[in-house]
Amino acid sequence: MGVQLFGGRFYKCVYSGTHDRVNLTENVTNKWDCLSKNFTWENSRVNFDNVLSGYLALFQVATFKGWVEIMADASDAKEIDVQPEYETNVYILAYFVMFIIFGSFFTLNLFIGVVIDNFNQQKRILRGGGSIEMFMTDDQKKYYNAMKKMGNKKPTKALPRPRFAIARFFFDLTTNQKFDIFIMICIFLNMLCMCLEHHNQSAAYDHVLGYINNFFVAIFTVECFMKLVALNFKYFTIPWNVFDFIIVIASILGQALGEIMAKFFVNPTLLRVVRVARVGRVLRLVKGAKGIRTLLFALAVSMPALFNIGLLLFLVMFIYSIFGMSFFAYVRKSAGVTDLFNFETFPNSIIVLFQMCTTAGWSGVLQALTNDRPPDCDPTIKSPSHRGDCGNVAIAIPFLVSYLIISSLVVVNMYIAVILENFSQAQEDVQQGLTDDDYDMYYEKWQRLDPAGSQFIRFDQVSDFVDALEPPLRVPKPNHLILVAMDLPICENDRVHCVDILDSLTKYFLGTLDTPVATDSESPIDIKKDRPKDYNPITSTVKRQRETYLSQLGVSGFRLNVKRRHDQRIHREPVVERVTIDELIEFIDLETPTAESAGTQSLHN
Template sequence: MGSKKPIKALPRPRLACARFLFDLTTNQKFDIFIMICIFLNMVCMCLEHYNQSHTFELVLGYINHFFVAIFTIECLMKLIALNFKYFTIPWNVFDFIIVIGSILGQTLGEIMVKFFVNPTLLRIVRVARVGRILRLVKGAKGIRTLLFALAVSMPALFNIGLLLFLVMFIYAIFGMSFFAYVRKSAGITDLFNFETFPNSMIVLFQMCTTAGWSGVFQALTNDQPPDCDPTIKLPSHKGDCGDRIIAIPFLVSYVIITSFVMVNMYIAVILENFSQAHEDVKQGLTHDDYDMYYEKWQCLDPLGSQFIRYNQLSDFVDCLESPLRIPKPNHLILVSLDLPICEHDLIHCVDILDGLTKYFLGTLHLPVSNTEAETPIDIKKDRSKDYHPITTTLQRQRDIYLSRMGLKGFRTNVERRRNERQNREQILAETKINQFVESNDLKTSKLVSNDNQKDETNRTIFISL
């Protein structure tokens, strides 16, 4: 998983015409149309037969010209849209070679038949492009699993092939030394013999499939007249006779080593890789899912920096395909993944893929064993040099929650203090009002008492008079 890295997306051209062709040729529907043309071309090739009429041959020729024109237009459209980036894609290079060969086959057909290759062969090779449709068909997982197992087995099969060639080389030299002049009979013919190195390799290749080895065994063990003539003067000093004592261990050991060991090693390697690929499919995640992940990644990271911004994470995970997709609302799930967040609020592609894989497999919150905990893990080995994590999604959410709680507590405290101050001011105002009222009441009572005293004094004076 970590061995894969996101590649830079193909740059979109600046010219309007090139942009239109770029959008057209990179559309999946365009690929499906080209695949349909390849299938139809294959059907037309199947209609060819022996002793066909001139009219039928002429019609098939026009149809072939039509398909060559379509594939040539496709090639030109991609060349205009992608410029020199066209040749960075292996399928495009393959298509370009096939188109050039097809054009040469149409214009220089007779010359190519005489000196190079039959143009019909190029039309057959063109059918190999059908293999691209397997990537477009989501339901062809069985076929893709077989092809993936075969592709993974190629390095091991190549090594076994080299070992087999070494064994055949040794036995070919050995056979040329002892059986170069054996009389041609049974399995030894003008083609299958030990007279030359190529013929020896052909005989040994035939015997490694356990086909015809009994006839070769019979010819090499003919060491008595009348099956051979020991009186013929040849460099072998045995005439054209074989040697039973040497032939038996020579052939038996070769058949055992090649047929029973080497060939079965081919089968064992393929079956092992197929079993592994089948287990990956049962597990739910395959290399196709990881390829899909990085294809979607290119849309958000066209420069291949391996980072996206944290605020793009929710949209990116929502646009993925099953089984890695987490539909919206997915904020809480993404927080629980505890993904590392680097400087400038960036998240690494491998961290996201690792978190989504653990979430799908249900191993996100499993406890780590002691042996795994004690093993040092170099987390930066699959990351870029700019990978400097400073926090995680879970820690970020915890910090946000704590900051919100602190802000809420601060606001509550400010509101409480404001209310207390307002209540205190209100109480103080009421106290002042009460004091003012009380002071006015005292003044009023004094004035009344003074008035009463004056009235009493006046009344007393009046009575005395």
């Protein structure tokens, strides 16, 4: 349709030196008037003279680069060999409007959607969850996803509390959550003061900001000192502490050697700005920051995949930069090819290709690389390319179009696919009710009862432990019957493993207590491999409750028989048969949980 409407109609009369359209005062109406007055009858670089040229023109329109000039030529076009007239055919712009709606907004985004959908499909296949989740119910899927989170967590040893009084005081102070919140407030206030700096500020204003900054540097230095005293050399085993230590040292040196560091290294102010990243440590403590935590979690989980996609993009850019240097290193600088954006060196090639992967300025680069005849270039200049400083239309068009399709439409949109997938997963975790923060909270509470990291606690501590947890994993007291119903495995020396408790709490929250335990061979994820060698369950809470019930039943039966015999001797009545099980149950008053009812019923049978 574009060839039928605009084929041969983008020619115009221009001045030979500037390539600008001649003024109306020249009275040029057609091709012959133009040539007779020694002007140039020139075609637009992007046109619809054939199908391939039309594809290139519409590709520029679809990417919204150089499309305004194409629409201007179309609205000015008249007949073939007739000088264009300003907006003589405005209604033809409806052609471009319709193409933008259906060709760019719909088809191009459909192409992007297909790329994202196939990327997510391949990710599910590699993750191995697609075929398994296909045959699961909704509750089983929730439990399966929770198990995957549990598999990535395990208890760690708690930092030892110092023996010296001053060190213990600093340890208790710096490990308090309120202290972390105070430091975060100081960081925000420090960032706010840094934002108050401006150009041409007065000396008094500069001194005030300097004093305020010194005050915050002193606070952060004291924090670093207290943690060093409290933790000793273990201070440097925590990455955040190493980060803070470097920032504090840089800030102190910046106060003394600020001009020297800014000249030869990096401005210390820039390092202090990076400290604001520590805010992520306390967002988990803020109940109303779930949305921010979800976004940060999606970004953090996406980082490895984004790094891999970045390597892929660099590989594509590397290949195309070598190709571009081979064919366009000596192209004359014009339009999109400048002293910085060119193919003369590898770094400059990477820069121009990185610019074009965002579709920015690629139409200008195309114009420069397709200059293949005088006066736009000089083929007589000696160069290794044997084409002077001219480009090559036959190579430039497929070179740029293929690069844009691979980099901008495929690789760059993989970034969007990764972030959307992980954000969707984070949203599902929030809607499900169990997130990584909940499991981190669980192991933080666990660390207080198991500072050595043995992964076990005593069974008599379980009730207090699950009551001390935060929602949604918390099971408030009285919780004895619930713990019995969970059927927790109990190991030797009356110990319970951390994963067993967490697995049961997860099932209790999701309402899937009847799901097989995570250690079964039929389970899709085996988390038994991380358990210690001395993990050897010998009983469970259900079995122990049954044993307790039967022992109480036996004692009560013995007492009832003794009482009957005593009554018979007093009244001199004949001895009757022993009491039955049903009579014992009526005699005693024991409450059993729902999970035990089935065991009692089987005992009767």
